[in-house]
Amino acid sequence: MKTEDLNQALVALIEKKAELHTLTYDDARYDEVEEALHDLEDDFNDEYGDYLEEALDKVHGDLKSDTDVLLPTAYLPSDPRSAPSPKEGVWVDSEKYPGKEARITLIPNPVRIMLTVGKQVQQELWKA
Known part of the structure; x- marks a missing residue:
């Protein structure tokens, strides 16, 4: 798998979103x-x-x-050029961060796959 191709496809998808x-x-133009x-x-x-589902x-x-693990497109941020905000991505229940x-x-x-927990924690969990 060419990670550069994956990255370009991901950026194009986020920009279109x-x-x-x-x-x-x-x-x-909406439709x-x-x-x-x-x-x-x-x-x-x-x-x-x-x-990506295997990584997720x-x-x-x-x-x-x-x-549940969702389709990779469910985990996208709103902007390809900045770190995800605490409200972006898919909510997960984690025993490591109860409550x-x-x-x-x-x-x-x-x-990469990032974990965001409030405004305090932002951690890389996986990298292509």
């Missing part, structure tokens, strides 16, 4: 951009889904989480 979020439903985003998500999951499954296991809001995010540059 960000573009869609800038549009209102009545924007003439077109939404369809393009869905196509990118499908292609991304087809190409990299098994690889390991991360969930390491965190001792009973939370805390823990989230896992798949981020690019380089491709």
Whole structure:
């Protein structure tokens, strides 16, 4: 697997998602951009889904989480150029952080899975 190709695909997907979020439903381009985003998500999951789901499954296991592993596209941040905020990514229940809001995010540059727990903890859990 070429991690550079994975990174480029991830950045393109996040940028398209960000573009869609800038549009209102009545924007003439909304349906077109939404369809393009869905196509990118499908292609991304087809190409990299098994690889990333395996990594996400390991991360969930390491965190001792009973939370289901979702498709990799569920874990995306809103911006490919910044660290994920405490509200981005997928919420996970973790025995390592009981009573805390823990989230896992798949981020690019380089491709990695980050754990965010409130504003105090931001930890790299896996790197492609």
